[in-house]
Amino acid sequence: NAGVTQTPKFQVLKTGQSMTLQCAQDMNHEYMSWYRQDPGMGLRLIHYSVGAGITDQGEVPNGYNVSRSTTEDFPLRLLSAAPSQTSVYFCASSLTGEGNQPQHFGDGTRLSIL
Amino acid sequence: KQEVTQIPAALSVPEGENLVLNCSFTDSAIYNLQWFRQDPGKGLTSLLLIQSSQREQTSGRLNASLDKSSGRSTLYIAASQPGDSATYLCAVRGAGSYQLTFGKGTKLSVIP
Numbered sequence: 001n002a003g004v005t006q007t008p009k010f011q012v013l014k015t016g017q018s019m020t021l022q023c024a025q026d027m028n029h030e031y032m033s034w035y036r037q038d039p040g041m042g043l044r045l046i047h048y049s050v051g052a053g054i055t056d057q058g059e060v061p062n063g064y065n066v067s068r069s070t071t072e073d074f075p076l077r078l079l080s081a082a083p084s085q086t087s088v089y090f091c092a093s094s095l096t097g098e099g100n101q102p103q104h105f106g107d108g109t110r111l112s113i114l
Numbered sequence: 115k116q117e118v119t120q121i122p123a124a125l126s127v128p129e130g131e132n133l134v135l136n137c138s139f140t141d142s143a144i145y146n147l148q149w150f151r152q153d154p155g156k157g158l159t160s161l162l163l164i165q166s167s168q169r170e171q172t173s174g175r176l177n178a179s180l181d182k183s184s185g186r187s188t189l190y191i192a193a194s195q196p197g198d199s200a201t202y203l204c205a206v207r208g209a210g211s212y213q214l215t216f217g218k219g220t221k222l223s224v225i226p
Contacts, residue, residue: 004157031212033212040218041218042118042203042216042217042218042219043158043203043205043214043216044216045213045214048212048213050212056212058213059213090157090158092158097212100145100146100163100165101163102148102160102163103148103158103160103214104160105150105157105158105159106157107155107156107157108155108156108157
């Protein structure tokens with residue numbers, strides 16, 4: 001019953017540092033995605049993947065990298081952290097990217113860049 | 115570019131009241147619309163998904179309607195309870211797109 005698991009839950013970085021936010025799902029979902037949630041902005045799509053080995057950019061991809069080597073995992077990498085990347089990051093998955101399946105969300109990673 | 119608006123931004127009601135949350139979107143070429151619930155410090159929980167060909171969906175005390183031509187959806191909550199207190203988010207998936215476009219949410223407080 002794990003669903004979508006995100007680690008870490010909280011992280012503080014200094015400007016210029018790099019880090020990887022982890023996301024794993026145990027539902028054999030093909031589609032996975034990353035969103036960021038900022039006050040007054042709503043959730044915005046960063047990157048998404050429709051299956052292992054396939055990724056694409058969302059609305060706000062700059063400063064982030066992703067890869068999808070397995071169905072279960074979809075890590076998000078910050079290459080050189082900037083204060084503008086302070087946000088709450090959510091990973092989501094669904095059975096496929098097509099069709100009418102609901103999205104399942106993790107509990108988020110709260111990231112602060114100093 | 116699709117834009118999703120939710121009104122009101124916040125709503126406070128006494129326990130037991132029926133209430134309606136509103137969502138509007140600018141591009142009617144959508145694949146589906148979802149309503150989510152978000153509790154403080156938590157992720158999003160999918161409540162209802164309405165396909166573009168459907169008019170409404172129901173789950174327990176929740177009923178969501180969709181009028182695609184006018185770009186509107188409503189979430190009706192019957193007999194509200196304090197446990198319904200949360201932020202409710204509306205999201206649309208555009209036709210031919212994988213992306214969900216979210217509204218900013220309505221923060222609901224149900225007062226015992």
